Amino acid sequence: MGLSKQKKLEMFGKMVKIRFFEERIVDLYARGLVPGLAHLYIGEEAVAVGACANLRDDDYITSTHRGHGHVIAKGGDVRSMMAELFGKTTGYCKGKGGSMHIADVNIGILGANGIAGGGLPIAVGAGLSAKYRKTDQVTICFFGDGASNNGTFHESLNLAAVHGLPVIFTCENNQYGISTAQKTHQTIKDVSVRSTAYDIPGVTVDGNDVMAVYEAINEAVQRARSGKGPSLVECKTYRWRGHHEGDPNLGERYRSREDIKPWIEKCPITRFEKLLLKEKVLTQAKIDGIKEAGKKEIDEAVEFANNSSFPKHEEIYQDVFQEEMGGSR
Amino acid sequence: MREISYAQAINEALRENMRRNSRIILMGEDIGRYGGIFQVTAGLLDEFGPERVIDTPISESGFVGTCVGAAMTGLHPVAEVMFIDFTTCAMDMIVNQMAKMHYMSGGRGKVPFVLRTNIGAGRGAAAQHSQSFHSFFMHIPGLKVATPATPYDAKGLMNTALADENPVMFIEHKKLFITKGHVPEEAYAIPFGKADIKREGTDITIVATHALVQKSLNVAEEMSREGVEIEVLDPRTITPLDKEAILNSVKKTGKLITADEGCLTGGFGSEVAAIVAQEAFDYLEAPIMRVGSPDTPVPFSPPLEQFYIPDEGSIKDAVSRILAYQ
Numbered sequence: 001m002g003l004s005k006q007k008k009l010e011m012f013g014k015m016v017k018i019r020f021f022e023e024r025i026v027d028l029y030a031r032g033l034v035p036g037l038a039h040l041y042i043g044e045e046a047v048a049v050g051a052c053a054n055l056r057d058d059d060y061i062t063s064t065h066r067g068h069g070h071v072i073a074k075g076g077d078v079r080s081m082m083a084e085l086f087g088k089t090t091g092y093c094k095g096k097g098g099s100m101h102i103a104d105v106n107i108g109i110l111g112a113n114g115i116a117g118g119g120l121p122i123a124v125g126a127g128l129s130a131k132y133r134k135t136d137q138v139t140i141c142f143f144g145d146g147a148s149n150n151g152t153f154h155e156s157l158n159l160a161a162v163h164g165l166p167v168i169f170t171c172e173n174n175q176y177g178i179s180t181a182q183k184t185h186q187t188i189k190d191v192s193v194r195s196t197a198y199d200i201p202g203v204t205v206d207g208n209d210v211m212a213v214y215e216a217i218n219e220a221v222q223r224a225r226s227g228k229g230p231s232l233v234e235c236k237t238y239r240w241r242g243h244h245e246g247d248p249n250l251g252e253r254y255r256s257r258e259d260i261k262p263w264i265e266k267c268p269i270t271r272f273e274k275l276l277l278k279e280k281v282l283t284q285a286k287i288d289g290i291k292e293a294g295k296k297e298i299d300e301a302v303e304f305a306n307n308s309s310f311p312k313h314e315e316i317y318q319d320v321f322q323e324e325m326g327g328s329r
Numbered sequence: 330m331r332e333i334s335y336a337q338a339i340n341e342a343l344r345e346n347m348r349r350n351s352r353i354i355l356m357g358e359d360i361g362r363y364g365g366i367f368q369v370t371a372g373l374l375d376e377f378g379p380e381r382v383i384d385t386p387i388s389e390s391g392f393v394g395t396c397v398g399a400a401m402t403g404l405h406p407v408a409e410v411m412f413i414d415f416t417t418c419a420m421d422m423i424v425n426q427m428a429k430m431h432y433m434s435g436g437r438g439k440v441p442f443v444l445r446t447n448i449g450a451g452r453g454a455a456a457q458h459s460q461s462f463h464s465f466f467m468h469i470p471g472l473k474v475a476t477p478a479t480p481y482d483a484k485g486l487m488n489t490a491l492a493d494e495n496p497v498m499f500i501e502h503k504k505l506f507i508t509k510g511h512v513p514e515e516a517y518a519i520p521f522g523k524a525d526i527k528r529e530g531t532d533i534t535i536v537a538t539h540a541l542v543q544k545s546l547n548v549a550e551e552m553s554r555e556g557v558e559i560e561v562l563d564p565r566t567i568t569p570l571d572k573e574a575i576l577n578s579v580k581k582t583g584k585l586i587t588a589d590e591g592c593l594t595g596g597f598g599s600e601v602a603a604i605v606a607q608e609a610f611d612y613l614e615a616p617i618m619r620v621g622s623p624d625t626p627v628p629f630s631p632p633l634e635q636f637y638i639p640d641e642g643s644i645k646d647a648v649s650r651i652l653a654y655q
Contacts, residue, residue, distance in 0.1 A: 060402065093435030101433035110401055111434060115425050121391050122426060125398020125406075132354065132380060133403060152421075155391030162386065319436040320470050322494040 003214070005281050009290070011053050011210060012276060015045040015269050016294040018069045021078055022241075024298050025068075025085065029245040033306075034085045038099050041069035043208075043240035046268035047172045048073035050213025050235075051140050054221045060108040060126040060139040062119030064172075065100045066239075067112030070142055075107050082301035088308035095311045096319060108137075116177070117150030119143060120169070124156045127165030127230070138166040138224040140217070146177025148191045157232065161198040166224035168217060169232045172207065174239040178247075179254035195232040207235030208268040211275070238263035330513065336369045336506040338480035339445075342487035343370065343407065345516055347377055350405065353491065356383045356392045357409030357445075366411050367447070367506045389418035393444065397426045400442040405491065410446040412458045413500065427496045428471035441494040443487075447501040448590060449540065450638050456626035459634075461539075461590040463500040464597040467567050473497045473521055474568040478542035480510035482565055485519030492518065502539040502590075522569035526578070530560035533651060534578040534585050536601050537561055541588035541620065541639060548644045557652065567597055575601060576609050583614035586647045590639060593621040615654040618647035 022042045028034040041048070044066075052061065052073035063070040071081060076092075084091025085099050092102045103111035110126060113119040123141030130137040147153060148171055160167045171191045175182045188194070195202025201220070205212045213235050220231035240260060242248060276282040333341070347353045355370060355377075361384040364371030374382040385392040389410060396406035410416050416423060423444065430438045448461035466474045473495055477483035483501070490497040519525075527542055528549050537545040542563045549559035562578050564571055579585050585605050587598030598619035605617060620643045628634055 062398070091435070093433060093437065096435045097433040103430075103434035103437050105401065105434075105438050110398065111430065111438060113426075115421055118394075118421060118426060121394020121422060122398035122401065124391065125395040125400070126402045127398075128395055129399040129402040129404045132399075152390050152394065155386070155388035156394070158386055159388060159391045159395060163383075319432045321473070322431060322436075322439050 007053065008276060008281050011049050012272055012282070013290050013294065014049045014073055015210065015272060016291055017078065017297060018045045018048065018072045019269055020294045020298045021068055021072060021081070024302060026241070026245060028302070035087060036098050037065075037244045038085065039066040039244045040241045041066055043263060043268070044172060044174055044237045045069055046210035046213055046272070047170070047207045047235045047237055048142070050210040051142070051168075051170050051217045053214050054217050055108070055138070055140065057107050059137050060110055060123070062110050062123040062126070062139065062141045063112040064119060064142055064144060064147070065112065065114050065116070066144070067100065067102060071102050071104070071109055071112065074109050076102065076104055076109060078297055078301040079304045082305040083308050086305040086308070087310060088305055089311045089315070090304065090308040094315065094319070117143060117147040117152040120147070120152045120156035123167050123169075124160050124165060127160060127167040128163060130166055131163070136166075136225045138168060138221050140168045140170050142170050142172060144177065145171060145173040145175060145182050145191055146180070146185065148194065149185060157194070157198045157200070157230070160230040161200050164227065164229035166227070167230040168220040168224060169230060170217065171232065171234040173234050173236045176239060176243075176254070178243045181254070190234060192232055192234040200230050200232060202232040202234070204234040204236060207237030208266050208271060210268060210272050237268070240264060330511040332509045333480055333512050334507050334509050335477070335480045335483050335501070336367055338484040338512045339369050339487055339501065340371060340373070341512070342484045342491070344373060344376065346488065346491045347373070347381065350491070352403065352405040353407060354381045354383065354399065354404055355407050355409070356385050356396055358385055358387055358411055360384060360409050365409055367503060369445070369506070370409065389415055390422050393419035394422040394426060396442050396444070397422060397430065397440055400440045401430065401438050405441045407443045407445060407491070410444060413446045413448050413462060414457045414460050416446055423472075424469050428469045431495070432471055439494050440496045443490045443497045443499050445499045445501060447503040449503045450590075450622070450627045450634055451504050453629065453631060453634065455629040459627040461622065463498070464567065464589070464591045464595070464600070466498045466500075467597065467600065471496065472568060473566060475499045475521065475566045476538045477501065477565065478505070478539050478563050480508065480512045482519060482525070482563070484512050485517050486521075486565060488516055488518045489521055493521070504540055519565060521566045522571050524562050524564045524571035524574035526560060526574070527563050528559065528561040530558035530582065532557050532582055532584065533559045533648060534575075534582045535559055535561050535588055535644070536575055536585065537563055537588040538567065538597060539590055541590060541644070544641050545588050545644055548641050548648065552648060557648070559648070572604055572608070575605065579605050579609045580612045583612055584651050585613070586618045586620060586644065586651065588620040588639065588644055590622055592624045593619055594624050596621055615651045618651055620644055620647050
């Protein structure tokens with residue numbers, strides 16, 4: 001795949017930025033600065049970055065409860081994200097949505113989503129709208145292996161197939177729905193086989209290999225842009241942290257350190273780094289520079305969030321409706 | 330003025346808006362070729378084609394969610410959910426996505442989307458095709474809820490719904506579809522949150538919705554002959570609710586009856602009663618009476634179903650109890 005050096009560097013930079021963002025949340029959550037539920041994406045960075053590297057600003061994504069990686073990969077601003085996680089007015093959602101509801105429609109991010117499977121029909125709607133408006137915009141719909149058992153998965157793939165919509169259903173199979181392992185929640189090994197039921201293409205790729213993800217999604221995006229309809233791409237990966245911060249992470253309840261260890265050895269960032277060094281796209285000095293820049297950007301985001309204000313009580317009534325008629329008082 | 334039916338009035342509003350606004354598309358089960366189970370979308374497929382009038386698979390969650398996504402990306406979809414009972418199959422899409430998107434995103438995402446559905450027992454369709462739980466949607470911040478009672482209101486409210494950039498639950502009444510009334514041919518809009526005093530009176534206020542508006546008017550005519558002047562107030566939208574009009578009416582009459590086809594417990598009437606008790610207590614001269622359906626599923630057997638549906642008799646009973654109070 002003839003990706004430019006610049007493009008590969010951008011992808012690497014985004015993976016690093018996601019990792020640093022999430023690692024910082026681990027610390028901020030532990031110190032009580034980030035309240036609520038933070039579902040971290042550490043270990044899955046290749047999926048979001050490999051997929052979104054195929055998109056334009058005017059293409060859409062729908063994301064999940066584990067959405068920070070998707071938002072950064074689609075071009076989201078880490079300062080607005082961090083401020084949102086702190087619950088500050090300068091956040092993406094003015095502090096009203098938090099981690100699970102970050103949206104930026106201007107760059108096609110139709111929202112993370114707190115409901116497993118909630119984003120799938122919305123992605124179909126974005127696809128329907130693009131087709132109706134006769135644009136060649138595509139939508140990448142991220143969801144997990146767990147959501148592939150939800151009724152919305154079936155309804156959405158069926159609707160998108162029936163109408164030939166430009167949607168790339170991208171299953172991040174991280175092998176767990178909270179504590180429930182894939183083998184106990186479905187009898188199939190590859191979620192992609194379900195594409196057969198809708199007569200659309202389905203493929204499974206190594207979700208820790210960013211180039212493999214890029215290529216599989218690229219083919220699906222090309223199909224979608226040229227009016228040939230939806231695809232299902234399954235990316236097999238692994239979540240290093242608990243379901244969310246505060247979840248007994250190293251998981252004696254449902255997985256052991258030994259289960260996690262080989263996946264840490266398969267780190268998607270280290271793997272891409274080695275490839276880029278081998279291809280002489282990167283030098284060690286350049287890697288250090290990218291990491292330094294990533295760290296600095298996160299530092300600045302934390303500082304921005306820290307210095308921002310919490311919303312005032314009266315703001316609770318704003319944004320219930322478009323013209324802000326407010327909730328009932 | 331010409332008379333058309335409630336179903337035709339909605340059809341006309343959809344047609345006129347679709348002619349003016351290419352962002353509007355329709356989605357639903359059997360709305361195209363079949364014209365909708367109640368013929369509300371009859372003829373629209375012929376005029377606007379299958380790209381705008383979309384027959385969907387039986388996938389309430391799928392097509393309601395599709396409308397949310399289409400609304401967020403530039404369209405103004407109208408979904409038909411065949412019976413309100415079936416909205417339960419799409420409840421996540423309605424409650425968690427459609428209603429909350431604007432708020433959760435801090436105003437970044439908007440969902441201009443009209444979801445049409447209908448309530449009402451009386452067709453022998455039993456418990457899963459007949460319930461009237463429109464007031465459920467009052468309980469979900471972020472949704473506007475329109476409840477037209479006449480063909481005139483149906484067209485005017487639909488025009489407003491399609492000019493609104495917020496999600497609207499447009500709750501029709503299946504027994505009203507064939508009722509006829511005066512409807513202007515030209516476009517007109519009925520603002521949301523503005524009640525209509527369907528009949529003025531000085532002695533008792535009835536806040537009525539849907540089919541109980543006409544039934545209340547019938548009772549009011551009858552009582553007028555006995556010297557009791559009943560005011561019938563139709564809120565027309567239950568969110569936003571015209572509290573001011575309700576309070577003003579109760580301040581005038583000192584007596585309140587609510588008449589709504591939902592089950593009594595936790596229903597629209599309960600909310601209105603609570604508002605009045607809280608904000609106009611000093612004006613009340615008698616206990617508030619609620620007319621509604623019993624707290625049971627809708628039964629099938631015709632005598633039971635007829636007993637279930639609140640009617641003129643139920644309203645008259647409430648009136649006599651109020652009048653008996655000294």
